Amino acid sequence: MAGGRGTRLNLEHEKPLTPAGGKPLIEYVLENLEGSENIQGITVATSPYTPLTEKHVKRLGYNIICTSGRGYIEDLGEILSYFEGKGDYILFIINADLPLVGPSIIDEIIEYYKTSKAEALAVFVPLEIYEDYGLIPSSSWRGMVPSGVNILRSKNKIQKQEILRVSRLELALNINTPRDLIFLERILGDDIGRENFDKRGREVLE
Numbered sequence: 001m002a003g004g005r006g007t008r009l010n011l012e013h014e015k016p017l018t019p020a021g022g023k024p025l026i027e028y029v030l031e032n033l034e035g036s037e038n039i040q041g042i043t044v045a046t047s048p049y050t051p052l053t054e055k056h057v058k059r060l061g062y063n064i065i066c067t068s069g070r071g072y073i074e075d076l077g078e079i080l081s082y083f084e085g086k087g088d089y090i091l092f093i094i095n096a097d098l099p100l101v102g103p104s105i106i107d108e109i110i111e112y113y114k115t116s117k118a119e120a121l122a123v124f125v126p127l128e129i130y131e132d133y134g135l136i137p138s139s140s141w142r143g144m145v146p147s148g149v150n151i152l153r154s155k156n157k158i159q160k161q162e163i164l165r166v167s168r169l170e171l172a173l174n175i176n177t178p179r180d181l182i183f184l185e186r187i188l189g190d191d192i193g194r195e196n197f198d199k200r201g202r203e204v205l206e
Contacts, residue, residue, distance in 0.1 A: 002096035003047025016053040016096040021188035028099030035103030038110040083154035095148035100170035118162035123149040125172045147171040
């Protein structure tokens with residue numbers, strides 16, 4: 001999903017095109033999806049707020065859905081309706097501001113979903129991960145924070161959902177503020193930052 005306004009970043013770029021480590025945030029996400037063994041196709045959901053992102057992604061050769069941009073829930077419903085009209089699909093939904101969620105994490109989540117009896121899976125991160133790294137979550141629920149990663153069937157109706165707690169910094173680092181961006185750039189471009197990330201970030205699915 002790449003249709004958010006990104007107003008909290010206070011930058012001149014559209015949020016998905018915000019540069020970090022020499023390339024836009026969305027390219028990290030796309031490369032991670034490409035590296036997954038379970039992802040069979042990629043479609044990028046843009047909105048009227050991200051026209052340059054839409055052009056950029058089209059140049060890279062990806063399919064596009066242009067949602068209304070009214071809000072996350074509304075845009076997600078439009079995505080589900082779009083695919084509902086095309087067949088019965090399992091959709092892996094990830095926000096364009098999650099550049100560190102690599103192929104191995106994507107595959108771990110999908111493999112877990114395959115064992116679940118629920119139609120939908122919502123990935124949450126324990127609040128203590130944010131506290132450990134000094135990150136500030138946008139919201140929390142029962143000691144957990146929604147990561148921006150979900151798996152849903154391609155039908156626009158309420159689906160039986162399971163919550164998966166994953167203790168990974170990669171899922172906690174949504175790039176919403178300048179502080180988040182600085183944290184990401186430290187990880188991507190600094191030897192000490194990468195060392196600390198590798199040392200502290202290797203948690204497993206709970």
